[in-house]
Amino acid sequence: MYAQMVKTDGTGVKDRAEMSADEQAFQDRIDRGEKIEPKDWMPDNYRRTLIRQIGQHAHSEIVGQLPEGNWITRAPTLERKAILLAKVQDEAGHGLYLYGAAETLGVTRDALTEDLLAGRMKYSSIFNYPTLNWADMGAVGWLVDGAAIINQVALQRTSYGPYARAMVRICKEESFHARQGFHIMMKMARGTKEQKAMAQDALNRLWYPVLMMFGPSDKDSVHTAQSMAWKIKMDTNDELRQKFVDQTVQQIEYLGLELPDPNTKWNDETGQYDYSDPDWTEFFDVIKGNGPCNVDRLAARNKAWDDGKWVRDGLMAHAAKKTAAKLAAE
Amino acid sequence: MDKDLFQYLLRLGDNTLVLGHRVSEWCGHAPVLEEDIALANTALDLIGQTQLWLGLAAEVEGAGRDADKLAMLRDIWGFRNLLLVELPNGDFGRTLMRQFLFDAWQVINLGRLMKSSDPRVAEIAAKASKEAAYHVERSADTVVGLGDGTAESHARMQAALEYLWPYVGEMFVGDDVDAALVAAGVVPDPASLREEYDAFVGRIFATATLEMPESRFTHKGGKNGAFHTEHLGHMLCSMQWLQRAYPGASW
Numbered sequence: 001m002y003a004q005m006v007k008t009d010g011t012g013v014k015d016r017a018e019m020s021a022d023e024q025a026f027q028d029r030i031d032r033g034e035k036i037e038p039k040d041w042m043p044d045n046y047r048r049t050l051i052r053q054i055g056q057h058a059h060s061e062i063v064g065q066l067p068e069g070n071w072i073t074r075a076p077t078l079e080r081k082a083i084l085l086a087k088v089q090d091e092a093g094h095g096l097y098l099y100g101a102a103e104t105l106g107v108t109r110d111a112l113t114e115d116l117l118a119g120r121m122k123y124s125s126i127f128n129y130p131t132l133n134w135a136d137m138g139a140v141g142w143l144v145d146g147a148a149i150i151n152q153v154a155l156q157r158t159s160y161g162p163y164a165r166a167m168v169r170i171c172k173e174e175s176f177h178a179r180q181g182f183h184i185m186m187k188m189a190r191g192t193k194e195q196k197a198m199a200q201d202a203l204n205r206l207w208y209p210v211l212m213m214f215g216p217s218d219k220d221s222v223h224t225a226q227s228m229a230w231k232i233k234m235d236t237n238d239e240l241r242q243k244f245v246d247q248t249v250q251q252i253e254y255l256g257l258e259l260p261d262p263n264t265k266w267n268d269e270t271g272q273y274d275y276s277d278p279d280w281t282e283f284f285d286v287i288k289g290n291g292p293c294n295v296d297r298l299a300a301r302n303k304a305w306d307d308g309k310w311v312r313d314g315l316m317a318h319a320a321k322k323t324a325a326k327l328a329a330e
Numbered sequence: 331m332d333k334d335l336f337q338y339l340l341r342l343g344d345n346t347l348v349l350g351h352r353v354s355e356w357c358g359h360a361p362v363l364e365e366d367i368a369l370a371n372t373a374l375d376l377i378g379q380t381q382l383w384l385g386l387a388a389e390v391e392g393a394g395r396d397a398d399k400l401a402m403l404r405d406i407w408g409f410r411n412l413l414l415v416e417l418p419n420g421d422f423g424r425t426l427m428r429q430f431l432f433d434a435w436q437v438i439n440l441g442r443l444m445k446s447s448d449p450r451v452a453e454i455a456a457k458a459s460k461e462a463a464y465h466v467e468r469s470a471d472t473v474v475g476l477g478d479g480t481a482e483s484h485a486r487m488q489a490a491l492e493y494l495w496p497y498v499g500e501m502f503v504g505d506d507v508d509a510a511l512v513a514a515g516v517v518p519d520p521a522s523l524r525e526e527y528d529a530f531v532g533r534i535f536a537t538a539t540l541e542m543p544e545s546r547f548t549h550k551g552g553k554n555g556a557f558h559t560e561h562l563g564h565m566l567c568s569m570q571w572l573q574r575a576y577p578g579a580s581w
Contacts, residue, residue: 065358065366072354073565076572076581077398078347078384081354082377088357089370096363109363134572134581184581192579300359308361311422311476314483318475 002060002124002148004215005287006053006233008226009045030231035161038104046230049223050160051105051112052121053232058098059116059123061091063297067131068140076134083180084137090173097169101162117302125283128291129209135188135195135202141181142251143203143210147244149174151214154234163232182251189255200257207260208278209286214241216280245275334510335448336390337410338517340400341553343383344411347401348562349432350376351569352419361422368468372429375461382454402573406563413552414497416562420490423483426472427490433466434531435501435523442518451516470534477538488540499548502527507554 016024023043029036036042068088075081099109115121126144131137149171156167188199215221215237227233235243245264252259263276285291353373360366384397395403415432419425440462443455476483502524504512511517535542551557572581 062358062363069358072357073351073568074571076402076579078377078381078401079398080581082374082381085354085357085370085374085377089367089374092358092363092366092370096367099363187581191581192576194576195579304359304361308365308422310480310482310486311361311365314476314479315472316479317483318479321478 002064002151002213003053003056004122004124004213005221006049006056006223006227008049008223012222013225013229027229030159030229034159035164036159037161046232047105049227049230050163050232051102051107053227054098054102054105054163055107055112055115056122056124058095058102058112059121060127061095061098062116063123063127063301064144065091066297066300067127067129067293068137070131071134071137074134075137080137080184087141087177087180090177094166094170094173097166101160101166104162113305117298117305119289119298122287124213125286125291126209126213128286128293128297129206130293132205133198133201135185135198136206138181138184138188138199139202139206141177141179142185143181143206143248144213145174145177145181146248147210147213149178150240150244150247151235154240157231157234159231185255189257196257199255203252203257204260208282211241211244211275211278212280212283212286214238214244216283217277220280242272245273249273331392332390334507335516336387337507338511339383339387339390339451340408340410341412343380343387343397343400344409345415345432345436346376346383347380348409348411348565349415349429350374350380351565352415352417353425353429355419356422356425365422369425372465372468375465379454379458379461382457386450386454398573402570406558406566407555409552409558409562410555411552411562412497412500413549413559414494414500416552416559416565417494417497418561420493421486423476423486424490424493426469426476427487428494429465430469430473430534431494431498431531433462433469434534435498435527437462437466438523438526438530439501439518442523446517447515473534473540474538477535477540484539487538491535491540492543495543496545496547496549499546500550500553503548503550503553505554 014023016027019027022041026036026041026043026046036046065088068084068091072081072085072088075084099112102112103109112121116123131140152167152171152174156164156171158164158167185199188195190196218224218236218238221237224233224236228236249259249264261276263274265274266272267274286294289295350373353369353376356366356369357373358366360369380401381397384400388395388397388400412432414428417428419428437459440455440459444452444459446452446455473487477487478484502520504520508517508520512519532542552559572579
């Protein structure tokens, strides 16, 4: 759920009677649990939706490097620095596989990048929040990557082959990230008074933004039904959010931290935790570009891209010279 | 304690600590995704080498410190790295040129250290030299690619080389610490590495269509701690901040 509110072009699921013969056959393959591969026929809308979803996911990995990268130079020990750097590097690697998966749908990485930089494509709202103390490095790994895993484990079964396979690899690394994040939280929660305060501060600040990662409430989620019919979304936003809350409350208790939401209570009837909704006005503000870090995040990505132009051009020019020299020698 | 060996190990460990830190500053900001990943890899290797060199330094010192205490709790006058590695990143070209100038020396020096009479030094050198061989291959390729790329990339690489060159000579300046360890067969004589270094970097610069500066003037003071650049203090401000602000905490 580094992808939120991915548009499907239509509203609701297309009725079978309205489908062409190709579309019917395509839907039948999906219903049988077959994987769709790049050269297979697919409806344009399926292709466009997937490009948006995978692209948004890839962008989230890349922009997601920034809030954690913010602490690499301040990591408190050599080991913590190495682990954090390796983790942020993994995120860049995830971006690479995902752009690769998107390219199989007929779009280039550069075109997707230009769309991100121009603000035409989104990335997950969570990365528009700042990382303010070292415990954020724990909380991001534990909660943000933890929330991502809940969605991505399901996406390993998604209908589009290259996306599903990228997810298998990504999930393995994400679970390592979540564990290292929890380990930082344990150290902090059981450390000095100041460290415990950092841990609580990080949890309180990130709790609702993490709940927002799953996207708006099902009743406000107009694209879910079609995406689920295509098996590019496996569970609804609220189902995933509930699963996350249920698993995380116990971890918060284990850490000995206060629950960030005092209304969190076990409900015997439903067999799950009740919890408060995040402030959806804030969510839509962040999505519109008004989160605490939207402007800075996009500016940082644009700067890296613009400053790097001469490097990309230089290396391409050199590669072209080498190819020309090789051809001339033959 | 073997004071000379302790000093020499600090030099090796501080080089990789400070350079690894500088390179890690790029994470998330590189010109293209593949370079971002490669820079992070380089930084990770350097941090790993730091843990080994400073770990051994702490063991040799025998004062109850460890690699983290040496990295995070010494002030600027305790650092023994070459001035070259503490210089700010500048543009990507300067970062890669600095990396190449360091890697080219590192790979030669580690090759000699693998034959050290101290088996602990030889063992770490053997491990680090595999990484250094890969680093120099990559940084040399990039120097060639950008030197012999566009007019702009060429000009930037030439400017980077001219800015950094006056810091290269410090690698080859020996002192009493070196002399004592050379006599014991622990380390190579720094001056003895220069010929091989110049020949190697000269070849790469020629392929890169870059002009190697003729001056042999060198800034120095980093490896013996006489004086560093103003840049190092700012790096320590961020690197050591948590350990300084919350003494005794476990992270």
